[in-house]
Amino acid sequence: MKKNKSFSYAKYGYLFSIPFVVVYAIFSLYPTLNTAILGFTDAKGMTGLTQWNFLPKEKFFNNFIQLFKNPMFMMSFKNTLILWVVNFIPQILLALLLTAWFTSRRNELRAQGLFKVIFYMPNIITAASIAILFNKLFAYPVGPVNSLLQNLHIIDEPINFVNKVGTTRGIISFIQFWMWYGYTMIILISGVLGINPDLYEAAELDGASNSQMFWKITIPNLKTILLYTMITSMIGGLNMYDIPQLFNKGNPANSTLTTNMYIYNQAFSGSYMYARAAAASMVMFIIIAIASVLVFLAFNDDEGKAKREAKRAARLARKEVG
Numbered sequence: 001m002k003k004n005k006s007f008s009y010a011k012y013g014y015l016f017s018i019p020f021v022v023v024y025a026i027f028s029l030y031p032t033l034n035t036a037i038l039g040f041t042d043a044k045g046m047t048g049l050t051q052w053n054f055l056p057k058e059k060f061f062n063n064f065i066q067l068f069k070n071p072m073f074m075m076s077f078k079n080t081l082i083l084w085v086v087n088f089i090p091q092i093l094l095a096l097l098l099t100a101w102f103t104s105r106r107n108e109l110r111a112q113g114l115f116k117v118i119f120y121m122p123n124i125i126t127a128a129s130i131a132i133l134f135n136k137l138f139a140y141p142v143g144p145v146n147s148l149l150q151n152l153h154i155i156d157e158p159i160n161f162v163n164k165v166g167t168t169r170g171i172i173s174f175i176q177f178w179m180w181y182g183y184t185m186i187i188l189i190s191g192v193l194g195i196n197p198d199l200y201e202a203a204e205l206d207g208a209s210n211s212q213m214f215w216k217i218t219i220p221n222l223k224t225i226l227l228y229t230m231i232t233s234m235i236g237g238l239n240m241y242d243i244p245q246l247f248n249k250g251n252p253a254n255s256t257l258t259t260n261m262y263i264y265n266q267a268f269s270g271s272y273m274y275a276r277a278a279a280a281s282m283v284m285f286i287i288i289a290i291a292s293v294l295v296f297l298a299f300n301d302d303e304g305k306a307k308r309e310a311k312r313a314a315r316l317a318r319k320e321v322g
Contacts (some may be wrong), residue, residue: 040060040275044305076258080260083169083172083258095229097216120177122182127181140161141159162247162251163251172248180236195217200217227295
């Protein structure tokens with residue numbers, strides 16, 4: 001008798017993936033590789049993208065060396081880190097708090113869908129609209145915030161918020177936090193819904209409190225989601241551009257100038273230093289990649305310890321048998 005040959009659908013999977021591969025290669029892979037190459041060239045000026053040469057061997061890494069000697073780049077990198085950290089810490093804390101609130105099994109809330117929509121809504125609004133809105137809210141000398149504070153007799157004279165380093169950084173960080181905490185909350189809630197409900201039921205039978213279940217069950221089982229949130233937030237934070245650019249164009253005194261703004265200024269804002277901008281882009285790419293790996297290793301440290309303990313126990317067992 002002839003054996004029935006099973007029909008394989010694997011080739012159709014490859015066919016369906018072709019459009020993505022083509023689009024990715026044209027719009028992502030090629031620009032990335034081209035940027036990496038430009039970092040080792042002398043490309044500059046209006047014709048820099050069509051007429052360029054590789055740097056001589058003795059100056060092959062000159063664009064990268066000069067980049068780290070450039071105080072403006074170092075300042076932009078420092079500003080980027082400050083703005084990201086200041087907005088990410090309250091963002092993840094509030095998202096975790098709301099996640100615990102919405103997923104509590106003992107305190108079932110009404111109209112959860114409405115609250116989730118309200119919290120997520122800032123993420124739907126375009127960054128350009130929000131940046132311009134907040135710029136008008138904190139306008140000087142006449143603006144809604146100044147008017148409100150004066151009417152409440154909190155201040156006597158209007159404050160030029162966008163001309164102070166602390167307040168400008170605080171406003172931009174708040175905008176980033178306000179835009180993204182709802183998105184982070186939705187991701188974390190999705191992760192909680194994927195946890196086995198039997199774990200919570202067993203904990204309830206044992207008399208565990210809500211806080212105990214959150215810290216002992218929810219957080220450990222959310223490690224993968226927290227890792228995803230941390231890495232995506234870090235990538236987005238280190239690529240920050242639209243909010244600081246549209247809110248105050250990196251002012252005052254370049255205190256909110258981010259690395260992406262620096263790269264844009266190098267490439268398109270008068271100087272047209274394409275090679276220098278490409279070098280800065282690749283440096284940020286490498287920094288983000290290394291930081292992502294470190295975060296991944298940190299979050300998987302417990303698993304690594306367990307594997308190392310298992311290997312150590314196996315070696316000891318082999319020695320005893322031997």
